[in-house]
Amino acid sequence: MTEGSNERLNQQLFLKQVPDGIAGPDDFEVREAEVPAPGEGQVLVESHYFGLDAALRLIVRDSDEFLFRVKPGDLVRGTAAGKVIESNHPDYQVGDYVLASSGVQSYSVCEGAELEPCDVSQAPLEDWLGGFGVSGLTAYFAIFDECKPQPGQTVLVNGAAGAVGNMAGQFCKLAGARVIGLTGSNEKCDWLVNELGFDVAINYRDEDWYEQLEKAAPDRLDVIFDNVGGDILNASLKLIGMRGVVLLCGSTSQYVADEMRGPDNYIWLGTMRARMQGFVVFDYADQYAAARKRMSTWIADGSIKLPNYYHEGGVEAFPLAFQELYEGRNLGKMLLKLPAAD
Numbered sequence: 001m002t003e004g005s006n007e008r009l010n011q012q013l014f015l016k017q018v019p020d021g022i023a024g025p026d027d028f029e030v031r032e033a034e035v036p037a038p039g040e041g042q043v044l045v046e047s048h049y050f051g052l053d054a055a056l057r058l059i060v061r062d063s064d065e066f067l068f069r070v071k072p073g074d075l076v077r078g079t080a081a082g083k084v085i086e087s088n089h090p091d092y093q094v095g096d097y098v099l100a101s102s103g104v105q106s107y108s109v110c111e112g113a114e115l116e117p118c119d120v121s122q123a124p125l126e127d128w129l130g131g132f133g134v135s136g137l138t139a140y141f142a143i144f145d146e147c148k149p150q151p152g153q154t155v156l157v158n159g160a161a162g163a164v165g166n167m168a169g170q171f172c173k174l175a176g177a178r179v180i181g182l183t184g185s186n187e188k189c190d191w192l193v194n195e196l197g198f199d200v201a202i203n204y205r206d207e208d209w210y211e212q213l214e215k216a217a218p219d220r221l222d223v224i225f226d227n228v229g230g231d232i233l234n235a236s237l238k239l240i241g242m243r244g245v246v247l248l249c250g251s252t253s254q255y256v257a258d259e260m261r262g263p264d265n266y267i268w269l270g271t272m273r274a275r276m277q278g279f280v281v282f283d284y285a286d287q288y289a290a291a292r293k294r295m296s297t298w299i300a301d302g303s304i305k306l307p308n309y310y311h312e313g314g315v316e317a318f319p320l321a322f323q324e325l326y327e328g329r330n331l332g333k334m335l336l337k338l339p340a341a342d
């Protein structure tokens, strides 16, 4: 069965060079190819949205140390939320909405194993890349299964206005904790407090941000949910509380650094009998459906919001959207919305 048109070209994004600093348009190139035809057992997906993930900056480094490396000349890794427009697979029909993890391109031929169905009656398609997708699930399992904040405890979320951080803060509020967010602008601080219910938000670009944090957490921090690493994590560690948890969700500042640095202030973990813990959401893959079911009820009763920040354009707009992610433009999930989504 077929829908859509094959006379259109497939725009594909390739890495041109290993980026120096924040990755941007000069580091990528777009090539055009014919829209491929699906073979036996395959489907053709039309991309509607891409999620922009900070971790892309990690995997385009000149290093084989990290999984999923993308080298110059490779198609850029990425997951599209899109629509099946041709299907030779018994489980997928034309018109189905799916996540397709087949790289940054406007059309892709996928095997069944590369697809995840999206029930858009549960959440709009784009949210399957953001708050209802890996970003929200990361926050969900990291908070409820690892950090487990208790009512009245104080949680610091670093990178609080991003895709994972804003959801982590909202889940901590549901758990009854007091939430402090650190982010990079006053506009984002206002948004975290007034729109998402954070108790306090601090702009880490203020010279006295650490003093503001000390004042906001007079009894120290029970949980540090860290998305950024570097100087912010290092300074935060001095305020970890007795038997506190430091959850290492991500290290956005280090992905772009020439030389990655660990925190000097780890000594506070010993003094405070605290623990620092790694976390990877994929360990919870068999529980995603149950988490989404629970999240659906919170979305329906208004307990949580799934904020998105849209950059519109074709595949060629992906590099600029990625640069803007690192410049901190996004409130919530940074998404590239392709013309096919309209």
Ligand SMILES: NC(=O)c1ccc[n+]([C@@H]2O[C@H](COP(=O)([O-])OP(=O)(O)OC[C@H]3O[C@@H](n4cnc5c(N)ncnc54)[C@H](OP(=O)(O)O)[C@@H]3O)[C@@H](O)[C@H]2O)c1
Pocket (backbone or CB within 6 Å): 052, 053, 054, 055, 134, 135, 138, 159, 160, 161, 162, 163, 164, 165, 182, 183, 184, 185, 188, 227, 228, 230, 232, 248, 249, 250, 251, 252, 253, 254, 279, 280, 281, 282, 325, 326, 327, 328, 329, 330, 332, 333, 334
């Ligand atoms: N462990 C897991 O399973 C898992 C899963 C998904 C994502 N992650 C990680 O979680 C982290 C957050 O991901 P996300 O998708 O939510 O990204 P994001 O927070 O939506 O976007 C990145 C944000 O980081 C901030 N930022 C950029 N450069 C920075 C720097 N040098 N220092 C401090 N902040 C900087 C910017 O906001 P400001 O304006 O606040 O600076 C920007 O908006 C990433 O490190 C990602 O790799 C981990």
